[in-house]
Amino acid sequence: MQVEKFYYDNKIVRNFAYATILWGAVGMLVGLWIALQLVFPGPFPHGLNLAPWFNFGRLRPLHTNAVIFAFVGNGIFMGVYYSLQRLCKTRMFSDKLSYIHFWGWQLIIVAAAVTLPLGLTTGGEYAELIWPIDVAITVIWVVFGWNMFGTIIKRREKHLYVAIWFYIATFVTVAVLHIVRSGELPYTWLKSYSLYAGVQDALVQWWYGHNAVAFFLTTPYLGLMYYFLPKAANRPIYSYRLSIIHFWALIFLYIWAGPHHLLYTALPNWAQALGTVFSLMLIFPSWGGMINGLLTLRGAWDRVRDDVILKFMVVAVTAYGMATFEGPMLSLKSVSAISHYTDWIIAHVHIGALGWNGMLTFGVLYWIIPRIYKTDLYSKKLANVHFWLATLGILFYAIPMYWAGFQESSMWKQFTEAGQLKYTFLETVTYMKPFYAMRSFGGTLYLAGMVILVYNLYKTVKAGKLVANEAAEAAPLEKVFVAPKHEHWHRVIERKPVQFMVLSLVVILIGGLIELVPTFLIKSNVPTISSVKPYTPLELEGRDIYVREGCYLCHSQMIRPFRSETERYGEYSKAGEFVYDHPFQWGSKRIGPDLAREGSGNLKKSDGWHFRHFREPSSMSEGSIMPSYDFMLLNDLDTSDLSAKIHAMILLGVPYPANYEKDAMADLNIQAKEISDNLVGDSIRVSPRKEVIALIAYIQRLGTDIAKNPTATFNK
C-alpha cells in the first residue's frame, strides 16, 4: 500500500509546554506565598497577608486551581497532543480546534486568576470557579474531546495503544464529574448557590473531589507514563497484559473512592467492612501501574544513573506508588480518625502533586522540548541540579508535614489526668509554626528547581529552531478491515474508539451511579430537626461573606463523635443541621478551630469580641495566625442581590415564607441594628451597614439551632 506523507503539529505542543511552565511557576509561587503567610501572618508589610485580595483564604484556591487545572492541565494537553499524533500516525484532527482549545483553556485560567482573588467563588474545594467559568470549561472540554476523537478516527494505526485508553477515560469521566459537581442555581451573572445542600452537597463534593484527583491528576498522567517512559527508556512497556487489567480495574474502582470515604462509615458494619475491602482493592491496580512503569526499566537501571529524564520519571512513579498506598490506608476509619483535618493530608497530596505530577511533567518537558526544536538539551548538569533540588524539596516539604500532622492530632486528642483537654487549640497552632517554616523551605527548593528548568529550556530553545510541522510517513488504514479469526473482544474494541469510550463510560457510571443513588436517597432520609430554621437575611449575607473569604479552608464546621472533639467544640454534628446549607461548609483542614458551635455553649463570645477579633485576631487570641479582616469594618454590606438570593433559596426548597423576598430587607435592617446597638455596650460604634455586622450575625448563629431543641424527628 502506498505510504502517505503528513506533518505532526508541534506548534500546539510547544504552546501547551510553555503554558505548563508558566502556570506551574505561578501555581508554585502562590503555594509558597500562602505557606509563608502561615509563618508571617500579619498584614503587609509586617506579614504577607495583603487584604482583601491576597489573604490566605482567597489565595489558597488560586494555588490549588493553578496547580491542578493550569499546571497539570496544560501538562496533560502537552503530552496528549504530542503522543496522540504519533500513536495515531496522523496530524491532530483540526488545527482550528487545537487553537480554540489552547486559547480557551488559557482564558479560563486567567478568568480564575482574576475572580478568585476578588472573592468570587462557589465555596466547594477544587470546584470554586463561578458558574460562567464552569460553562466555559464545559465548552472547551468538548472542543478537546472533539479534536481528540477526530484524530483517533482518522488515524493510520489500527490499534489504540494503552495511553490512548487513559486519555479517553479521562475525557469521559472529567466531563461527568464536572457536570454533576457544577449543579448550581445562578442568582446573578457571577454568583450561584449549589443545587445540593448539607450532607448531599458534601457527598457530591467528595465524589467529585476524589475523582478529580483520580481522573485529572492520575489517569491522564498514567497515559503519559505509558507513552513517555518507554520512549525515554527506549524499550517497550514491561507488560501489556498488565496494562489492560490495570486500566479497567483502575477506572472501575477509582470512581468509588470519593463519597465512599464518607459513605461506608454511614453504612452498617458489614457494609463498612465491604467498603474497606473496595478501598484496599484500589491498591492493586494502582500498584499494577507503578510496577509496570518501574519494571519497564528492568535491565536498564544503569541508564537511570546517567539519564536525568529517567531519574525524574523513576521518582514520579515511585511517588505515585507511595501516594496510592497511603490513600487506601487513609480511608481506613481508624487512620482517618488521626489524619483527618491535619497536615498529614497536606503531606499526602503534595507527594502526589510535587512527586508524581511535577516530576513526570519535568521529565516530559526535558524530553519533548529538545525534540521539537531539533537540538540537544542545553545543560544536562543543570537538569541534574533541578532533579536534586526538586527531590530534596519534596522531602523537606513532606517530612515536616507528616510530623506536624501526627503532632497536631495527638495534641488535639490529649487529656490531662484530671480529664481536661491538655492543650488549647491556639497552643497547637503556635506549635506548628516551625513546621510551616520548614515546609516553606522545601517549597523554595522545589521552586528554585523550576527556575533552573526555565533557564535550561530557554537556552535550549534559543539554540534550536521549532519544527512546527514535522514530516512523517505511514500507510493508511485499509478501508475494509478483515478481522483475524477467533479474535478477542478486547482487541476488537481497541480498534473502535467510540465503542471504547462508551464502554469506559458504562464502567465509570456503574460505580458512579451506585454511589450517587444512595446519596440522593439520603435527602429524604435526613431527619428534620424542628428547631433548625433557615438563615435570616443578615445571616445569609454573612454566610456568603464567609464563603467569599474562604474561611472554610482553615475552619471546619463538622464535629466528629470523639470525646476530644465534643469536649473542645460541643455536641457532635448532626446531618439535620445542614439541610439549608447551600453550599455545605464542613471544610477539610483545621488550621483554625472548628466553628460548628461557635455561637453556642461554652464557645459563645460577645459581638464585641468577634468585632475586635476580625479587626486584629492576635489582639484577642495571642499568637493567632489568622489574617486581619479590618476591611470588613469599613466596607458597606452589598445587599443589592438579597431578594435574588432569597428567591434562589426558595427555589432550592428552603422554607422561607411566601414572597419573603420583599420583606427580607426590613428584617435584615432590624437584626443589623440590634447587633450594632449591642456593640455600643462594648464601646464599639459601627454602622449597622458594615460587612462585619453580617459576619458576626452568621458566626453567632452557628450551632444555636440544636442548642434550642436537640430532638430530631424523621419525616419518614
Place this chain on the structure above:
Amino acid sequence: MFTFIKQYAERIDGVHIYAFISLFIFFAFFVVLLVVVKKMGKERVEELSNIPLDQEELNQSNI
C-alpha cells in the same frame, strides 16, 4: 468518622444491595478480563507494546 450519618443511611430500603451489586459486577468483570488477557497471543502482545517505539525517532539518542 461521619458515623452520625450512619443511622440515616441505614434507613434507606435495601441499602446493602448497592454494595453487593457493585462487588459482584467488579468481580465478574475482573474475572472476564483476566481470562481475556491470559488468552492473548504472545506475538500480538509484543506488537501492541511496540506501538510507541515503532517510529523513526526511536534511534534518536536520549539526552
